[in-house]
Amino acid sequence: MDLRRRETIAGAAGAGVALGITELARGLSEAVPSFALAVSQRAVELAPGGIATAIIGVLGSSATPLLVSIVVLAALFICARIGELSRRRPGAALAGAGALVAAGIAAALFEPGASPPAVISTGLVALAAGAGVVRLMLRGPAEGDAVPEYRRAAAMNRRRFLALAGGAALLGLSGAAAGRMLSDRRAATAVSAKLPVSPAGVKKLPPPPAGASFAVEGMPPLITPKEDFYLIDTAIYAPRVNAEEWQLKISGAVRNPFALTYRDLLSLPAREVDITIACVSNEVGGGLVSNGRWTGVLLSDILEEAGLRRGELDGASDQLVGRAVDGWTAGFRTGLALDGREALVAYGMNGETLPIEHGYPARLVVPGLYGYVSATKWLSEIELTGWREFDAYWTVRGWAKEGPIKTQSRIDTLTSGDTLPAGPVDVGGVAWAPTRGIERVEVSTDGGNTWDEAELAAELSENTWRQWLYRWEAEPGEHTLQVRATDGTGETQTAERSAPAPAGATGYHTVNVTVEG
Ligand SMILES: Nc1nc2c(c(=O)[nH]1)N[C@H]1C(S)=C(S)[C@@H](COP(=O)(O)O)O[C@H]1N2
Numbered sequence: 191m192d193l194r195r196r197e198t199i200a201g202a203a204g205a206g207v208a209l210g211i212t213e214l215a216r217g218l219s220e221a222v223p224s225f226a227l228a229v230s231q232r233a234v235e236l237a238p239g240g241i242a243t244a245i246i247g248v249l250g251s252s253a254t255p256l257l258v259s260i261v262v263l264a265a266l267f268i269c270a271r272i273g274e275l276s277r278r279r280p281g282a283a284l285a286g287a288g289a290l291v292a293a294g295i296a297a298a299l300f301e302p303g304a305s306p307p308a309v310i311s312t313g314l315v316a317l318a319a320g321a322g323v324v325r326l327m328l329r330g331p332a333e334g335d336a337v338p339e340y341r342r343a344a345a346m347n348r349r350r351f352l353a354l355a356g357g358a359a360l361l362g363l364s365g366a367a368a369g370r371m372l373s374d375r376r377a378a379t380a381v382s383a384k385l386p387v388s389p390a391g392v393k394k395l396p397p398p399p400a401g402a403s404f405a406v407e408g409m410p411p412l413i414t415p416k417e418d419f420y421l422i423d424t425a426i427y428a429p430r431v432n433a434e435e436w437q438l439k440i441s442g443a444v445r446n447p448f449a450l451t452y453r454d455l456l457s458l459p460a461r462e463v464d465i466t467i468a469c470v471s472n473e474v475g476g477g478l479v480s481n482g483r484w485t486g487v488l489l490s491d492i493l494e495e496a497g498l499r500r501g502e503l504d505g506a507s508d509q510l511v512g513r514a515v516d517g518w519t520a521g522f523r524t525g526l527a528l529d530g531r532e533a534l535v536a537y538g539m540n541g542e543t544l545p546i547e548h549g550y551p552a553r554l555v556v557p558g559l560y561g562y563v564s565a566t567k568w569l570s571e572i573e574l575t576g577w578r579e580f581d582a583y584w585t586v587r588g589w590a591k592e593g594p595i596k597t598q599s600r601i602d603t604l605t606s607g608d609t610l611p612a613g614p615v616d617v618g619g620v621a622w623a624p625t626r627g628i629e630r631v632e633v634s635t636d637g638g639n640t641w642d643e644a645e646l647a648a649e650l651s652e653n654t655w656r657q658w659l660y661r662w663e664a665e666p667g668e669h670t671l672q673v674r675a676t677d678g679t680g681e682t683q684t685a686e687r688s689a690p691a692p693a694g695a696t697g698y699h700t701v702n703v704t705v706e707g
């Protein structure tokens with residue numbers, strides 16, 4: 191093996207050990223974020239025009255492993271190059287490695303909860319260990335001669351060199367695995383699934399009435415289990431918030447600004463509310479909509495405590511901005527939190543502690559508004575400001591400033607391309623118009639020429655989706671099925687098709703099926 195190859199391998203091995211150390215540190219201390227995740231997150235944020243962010247928004251959590259792998263491979267590759275410099279130009283090699291570590295430190299310091307001394311010392315230890323590994327692997331008097339010294343094969347025999355390289359890789363991987371395991375375990379103990387008891391009591395809801403669901407194959411459950419609940423955010427790795435240290439600030443244009451600890455929040459009168467939330471990116475017929483049974487404190491109670499009442503809103507306080515621990519923001523008209531709808535500062539979902547991915551320790555849930563303007567997860571601050579004073583995260587990126595959820599309906603029991611036998615077919619699904627409720631659902635089996643009324647299940651609440659069912663006598667041939675809903679104000683959803691951007695998709699969900707003779 192020539193020396194150049196050894197230098198490359200040594201450089202990558204040093205990087206592997208250094209990365210393993212940063213990952214292990216992340217497992218050992220809450221104050222040290224994962225450098226690899228932090229660099230990936232910053233890369234997403236700095237990508238031009240929020241392109242990468244938009245990709246994450248659509249791909250969701252499946253993009254994270256890919257992104258992190260790219261970041262790790264890039265680090266190994268750069269360090270392999272640095273390894274080649276390590277003997278000829280040790281100063282330059284150290285400067286290169288130092289710059290890489292500095293970038294990791296800088297990225298990590300932007301993560302919520304990062305402590306500068308802990309992050310910086312982790313970076314320095316990693317740098318020293320990585321440099322030490324390179325040195326160890328390239329050590330020794332060169333054997334052979336008649337070539338420049340740096341080209342000579344190192345004295346170490348091949349087997350020993352490879353053993354060192356393998357050992358370094360193992361160290362790096364086990365550091366990463368241990369770090370991840372420790373930090374996941376810490377997060378899991380903090381968030382026990384059992385919902386903490388509120389001393390003031392929680393006004394619970396009765397179980398959903400049987401009549402609110404149709405027992406039909408393919409119908410989504412009335413309340414979405416957390417495993418199936420859609421997931422959208424810009425965090426490639428959900429922030430692990432320490433609830434003991436967490437605070438929720440109520441700030442800005444309020445008479446009485448204050449802060450709540452997790453305990454404070456849990457001690458306030460709370461209630462359960464069924465609310466369907468939806469993502470503005472949801473395509474017609476798509477799955478970025480789910481129904482949760484949320485536990486939390488009325489946002490209006492918290493605003494009242496801050497001295498804000500309906501009718502007293504002025505130009506200085508007519509936007510409510512939710513800020514997250516990771517810097518993400520959402521804003522909507524404050525009046526909407528005070529018009530009687532049950533908007534919540536939620537800390538529970540489906541009877542359990544709010545899952546980390548869905549915003550633990552607390553999030554906002556506002557009936558009738560798309561998530562991007564309202565549903566701030568990992569909530570850290572509620573700030574009252576003017577409507578024109580501030581534009582939130584997605585509004586800055588071109589999405590509409592106001593985000594009322596559009597009336598929509600979806601066919602769930604059939605998919606385009608299905609082939610069915612002739613005879614009775616259950617066509618069913620859900621329709622939603624949160625805060626307005628669903629008054630009627632109609633189905634067309636001839637591409638929109640004629641419409642028949644579907645049967646509606648009992649309404650859980652006007653804030654949730656409603657199941658519908660249509661028993662279709664299917665005759666042989668090709669059929670285009672469509673569905674449309676009318677909300678509680680009597681308005682029928684528009685047939686006009688529009689894309690999700692900038693204010694939510696419209697049009698009728700359409701499913702093409704073949705009925706066999
Ligand atoms: N902190 C934070 N909160 C956030 C987001 C985010 O990116 N960061 N995304 C919002 C969007 S766009 C939606 S649709 C909902 C999704 O909530 P869910 O993931 O619990 O379904 O969360 C909202 N809250």
Ligand SMILES: [Mo]
Pocket residue numbers: 422468469470471560561562
């Ligand atoms: Mo969203």
